[in-house]
Amino acid sequence: MVHWDGTTWTEIPSPAEIGAFDDVVVDARGTVWVTGWARIGSAEPAVVYQYADGAWTEHADGLEGAINGNSLTVLAPDDAWLALNPGLAHFDGTSWTVMEEFPADGSQILTGLAAVDATDVWAAGIEIAGPGPARPVAWHYDGSAWSRVPTPKVSAQVYDVTIVDGRPVVVGEGFDGDWASTPLVLTTEAGTGRPGLVQVAGPTTQAVVLTSVDADAGRLWVGGGDIDVFTGFAAYAELP
Template identity: 45%
Template sequence: MILRKTALTFALAGVLMTPALTAQAALTWTTTPTKSQPSTLDAIDAKDGETWAVGTDLIDSFSDTRPLAFRWNGTRWIETPQPVRTNATLNAVAVVSAKEVWAVGDDRAVPEQTKPFAMRWNGTAWKVVPAPKTPAGSFSDVAIGPDGTPWASGWANVNGSEHAVVYRYVKGAWEQLASGLEDSINGNTLTVLSATNAWLGLNGGMAHFDGKTWKLVDEVPADGSQIPTDMVASGPKNIWASGVAHTSKGERPLVLHYDGKVWSKLPTPANASQLYDIALYKGQPVAVGEKFEESDSTIIAHPLVLSLKNGAFVETSSPAAKSGTLTGVEAVGNRLWTVGMQSQPLSDPTALAAHAG
């Protein structure tokens, strides 16, 4: 199974305490209008005053989709025209500057033949960037290296075998970094610290890239019991990952921390939930996702925000929504943004964007 944010998947170890980190104050959220038509937002990113959110227009529920990208102009969200009208989705976005933004996802123009999809904003318009040639695949994440090089992760059919993939976009072409990923499943999240120091969260485990090959780390099980979905780093000795842990009692939110030597799992609430994204807000980790409630034999998702308190992650206030999911979070100065979807049971979702601070 490939973990997808928009799929609403209903799908312990020693803990390293971090006493230097303190609790966040309660968050007060302000919802900002985006789009009233059926739609979702899956990711948000910002740099140097540029804030972008991407997702999917749901033309015919989840069966017919279009890319969706918003730019925050300081007052409101502005929807940007898309270069394709085929069945496609956007899963991630990375901002380089006002004149360079990358967004990736998958192209479903041909049924049952999903392929990687990438676009680049040049300051005035989105342009499709030809994706790697593969019979099937999808991009789950995009990251920008310190030298400005775009990296993308996901899965693809390579020589007849489907497994996780990572590509770098160098001199107008995708360079595959495949060594070590032959037996892996979907590259969910990617953090690039340098050309010889990158991390990849998989649908089973965590892998490190040394410039030549990917190698799984021992601390994060590769059996699918811990699935990282996003990462954020303030440096090579302070990396946080969010995701979902599959336990004998069901799905639980997952938060991992890397101190430069080892990955450790931190305590999280013991309720049915999972996390999709994590950010450092005023130096402290904040993770977002969804928690599940059963009502009349129907599973309903509710927005979930977790922050660190006394060495453990605890639930804090979330944007007001009767039901829905938070799929992205990003710190922009003194403001914390989150995006996702809100919905009523048995109805199509609509895009959600809110900020605190």
């Protein structure tokens, strides 16, 4: 992991000799959390580490057998959500509990998490059902239970989700009949009261994959690239 102080990057020694991190978040206290996988003995489980005061703390209880940590959102030291490969887990400050609502057979892989607060959390990813193409999947947490949210029946890969004015924005790549990729953007319909996600226009660009999304200072940012020629891409749209 590396840290930017506004001028230079500084490498922070990793808590694991072998592994990879897929997500990093900073909580309200300024504490850094990372997730991904690591080699621990002869196993390579999902891991979550917390970095504070120059030291790493591992939070592994309950993740035994989990394959990979894809995305993490931290609401409080005792309230965090982790998208696994597959499944979803909740952290209570001591240990992780895998949620029973989510399939454990690999048919759903969640790749993005975002939260407004403890009563408004979104998860997005893909569903793989049989020999057909992967399709977007989304879930919403209202503070007491997770509910599946309708998504367009399109062939797609989803990578990330953020919240803009209380509405989720999901990004990824869509596939046409010839498996050519196009940027994918999904969100809820404003003012309709319907909870489902709909597809909306993405950035006009040669980039075909949107791998990340975030909103700040009145702008919605997306990042990605063209995987065929290995070029990176970033763009923003002014928010109303």
